[in-house]
Amino acid sequence: MKKNQCDYCLYLTYDGETDEYYCSLSLDQDDVEKLSYSRHDGCPYFRMGDDYTIVRKQAF
Numbered sequence: 001m002k003k004n005q006c007d008y009c010l011y012l013t014y015d016g017e018t019d020e021y022y023c024s025l026s027l028d029q030d031d032v033e034k035l036s037y038s039r040h041d042g043c044p045y046f047r048m049g050d051d052y053t054i055v056r057k058q059a060f
Contacts (some may be wrong), residue, residue, distance in 0.1 A: 014051075
């Protein structure tokens with residue numbers, strides 16, 4: 001299975017109730033629409049991150 005950009009994004013969040021991952025970035029309807037019709041391959045809001053990134057931010 002090929003991983004996409006979202007799999008490595010800082011905003012990817014797991015929801016235990018639905019057992020699914022979702023984007024936790026707060027986007028309004030206009031932003032979502034722009035992403036839907038964008039010709040770019042990647043998300044302009046993408047930030048490389050993982051669990052360790054969050055821990056490092058909390059430590060300081």
